[in-house]
Amino acid sequence: MKKILIAVLALVTMLSCFTSCGDSSDWEYVEGNGKLTIGITIYDPMNYYDENEELIGFDTEFAKAVCEKLGVKPEFKVIDWKNKETELKAKNIDVIWNGLTVTEERRENMDFSTSYLINKQCIVIKKEDAEKYTSTESLKDALLAAEAESAGETAIKADANLKNATYNPAESQQNAFVALLAGNVDAIVVDYTMAKATCGSGDYKDFVMIEGIELTQEEYAIGFRVGSDMTAKVNKIIEELVADGTLKKIADKYEMTELYEEALGK
16 A cells, blocks of 8 residues: 555656646746747738848837847747747747737737737728729729738628628738739738838839728737736836837837827827
């Protein structure tokens, strides 16, 4: 009997050790790796490449500033946006940080940081169609595109007119712009932040936003694994970056001061 009791106690101790060894915090995991793996898509003005093929953007610089305070290196990883929750849960990435919209549905699969930008969904068309498409009703028989599993897709499905249109999901918002440029769709539903930075320049010089249409207003935040201790840690750093003016400087640089100040209630 004594031998059995000793064996049981030994087994309990061993299992306890395995549990504690495998139950390290998110921060310990990130710190141990010496890097924060950040899931993104290529999305101007949040994360995109400049003429020297250097990754820049609001979220890029924001993430670098946070990582500097954490004492780890930022590692940016382009992901398939529709699989972002799976990538996060599987620890292929540590955070989702790419103009991520806060929704109640997403709260079931991730934790969110303090919101840092206000955004909205808008409709982009070619200038030549400006008189043809003036409202969602005028688009009910059109060909539409938005990024798969994005706020844009949600906005299309929620609108009484747009949900009747023919919808073609795109791999990214950038691909949605390409589809409109190629004439494969009549209009695209994208983030205001991207439309503001893209329409009227380069290949998209003849693109415009339909005035007077704001499908949804939303907030951007960083996505963490459910229950992650990184959320509180990064929120504290965000407070510091707000207080010392760092985050406002980044917003000013990428012409998003109004959206930044609105998010913070300033």
